[in-house]
Amino acid sequence: MTVDTTAQVAVLRELAGYTTTQGIPTLFAPRAGNEITAGLFFRVGCADETLATAGITHLVEHLALHRIGLSDAHHNGATANVFTLFHVTGTETEVVAHLNSVCASLRDLPLERLETEKEILRTEAAGRSRGVNQQLPLWRYGAQGYGLSSYSELGTWRLTPDEVRWWAQTRFTRDNAVLWITGDHVPDGLDLTLPAGRRIPAPEPSSALPQTPAYIGGDDGQVVLDAVVRRSTAASVFSDVLGRALFRELRQEGGYSYAVDADYSPRDAGWATVTAFADALPQKQDAVTGAFVDVLARLRAGRIEPAELESAKAKALKSLDGPDVAARALPSWALNLLMGHEILTPDQHREQIAAVTVEDVRDVAREAWSTALVQVPGRDLAWAGCASAPQFSEAAVAGTRHPSLEDDRVTLVIGAEGVSLTMPDGPVTVRFDRCVAMAARPDGARVLTGPDGFRVEVEPTLFKGVTPERIAAIDAAVPTGAVVRLPPREDVPRPRP
Structure with missing residues (x-):
């Protein structure tokens, strides 16, 4: 707000x-x-x-x-x-x-x-x-x-x-x-004449997740948490507590990770993103994933060491000390003014930091977990109460069917309403009227992306019967403003044996 x-x-x-x-x-x-x-x-x-x-x-x-x-x-x-x-x-x-x-x-x-x-x-x-x-x-x-x-x-x-x-x-x-x-006056001679306009509010967030906490599979070697929390001093302190807890338990005690960190970053006027990360060798990835989730569970339960909280608060308070405090705060104040977020005096900020309790950090930890999206290296997190992020669309469109020349379990469908790729586990669909971008190559290849992030690659050389007429039908149905014409490719894909 x-x-x-x-x-x-x-x-x-x-x-x-x-x-x-x-x-x-x-x-x-x-x-x-x-x-x-x-x-x-x-x-x-x-x-x-x-x-x-x-x-x-x-x-x-x-x-x-x-x-x-x-x-x-x-x-x-x-x-x-x-x-x-x-x-x-x-x-x-x-x-x-x-x-x-x-x-x-x-x-x-x-x-x-x-x-x-x-x-x-x-x-x-x-x-x-x-x-x-x-x-x-x-x-x-x-x-x-x-x-x-x-x-x-x-x-x-x-x-x-x-x-x-x-x-x-x-x-x-x-x-x-x-x-x-950063000066005691505005310099003479400034000419910042710009057209009149309006203060544009930050975009309203969209969502591609039907429920959270959720997880996705990722590359070997890292576990990443992305969570959305309300902007507050307690949330900023929580991020530092989380980083310290992960470092101690995954690196110092477990010896599982080398790079471990957590970050708090404002997203808009009312909300912020908490990101946490830990790396791992292939043989340690199960241990890192388990320890990472355990740390989050411990903080949600309120099992927070007093030293963890006091160290995080001391670090936050230290950033408000020293000379030129106002000058150092100018970028933050200016951005809060632009975004419409509350601006605190240094004294108010110190009071809020000092007032953060274990219970406050616990509550933020619970809020963070309720919105969490976790990337894990090729594993699932159902055991931790996380749902899998959607991998497939709800339904495929009706239309002409074009079997894959590489895998007989895969079929491209080109219809009047959109395109679908049907696979053994489900379809991926992009409707023409909701297509946010279509990359087009001179060789006839088309890549359509929907607002949910799903995309369908139409490669005429990899599917049977994808004629220039079928490509022309796609081109005619996609909104003109969504079409992005790309240059020729050096290598047009050919079917693998």
Whole structure:
């Protein structure tokens, strides 16, 4: 639930400087040193896109930074699930020049660079490490909203200049932005003129899970937990307690794992994601899975060592000590203002941390388990009370049947309403009217993805009777905005013996 902006601003006026710059809310607080840092947040990210336009926000970020080129000031951009950030560190003159250039480019994007920047994004994606929690958002949310972080930026193959320009004009507006600066005043000479717009709320979460806790099979070598909890100080402390408990029991005592960690990350105004991870050698995976689940069960039962809780609270309190506390908190305050989340003073934050009890941590542990999605290495977690995440669709469509040339137990069905792949254990179906993206190759291959994350690959060379006419029927039924045309492939698949 979002909080009243007036209340947020009143708190900010007590904590730091607050003003507006060309209509953009602006926070500032001094920090030691000769240089200043500034950040310009926009409330738009990859969760606002569709699978067919995935990457459009990242494209705008790249285009906005292109004209800056080489600079003595340290600067960069970042596109996350629900925000985009442009940040810069340097002298006042360098910071002003940087921010002015970013906003000038947002007003008039260098769209002659569009194809070049698309290629750069695809190159960047090819070398990017996706992290341990790559697959779980897809299984939790499907191929939409917060689930898009599991996918590649498919839109970099099809986005047009008009689409990118419209995205910048409607999302990168003064009413959808917050600026923060680590200084005792707002520098002179800023020109952050941007079009008027509206504050866009974070996307409502979708769900591809009929029930939780749930599990999916994953690669050998790791166990990963993804849970959604209400944002709170107690939830943040719980995450640290969980990380400490996993480290002690899986690494120090059991010797099962080397890398063990837990993380608390706000998702939107009211909810956060808790992620926990442990690695394992193949011969230790059963032991790691069992110990991982046991730690979660212990915390849910309230069997929490006082030292675990006190250490986590001491770490949280330490982050609020030292000089420049307000300056260090500016990014967090700015993002909370943008998202509509409560803004705490350092004293309020300290009070909340000090007040967290074993019972509070136990309650968060229970909430986390009730929403848990766990990735385990090729095992099931039914014994722990977890349901299997859906592996198949409820039903197949009716239509022409095309047996697989590789496996006589598999059949592709192309109908008037969609496509299905029928297998011994069940079907996978994508309906045309709900298709969120269809990747199309010149050789006739089509990959259709539904909002639930299920996808059907139509390979004319691998199924009997998939003629150009059947492909044309699919093309005519899929919404135009969902079609992504990909370049030719070097190797067209052929049936295996």
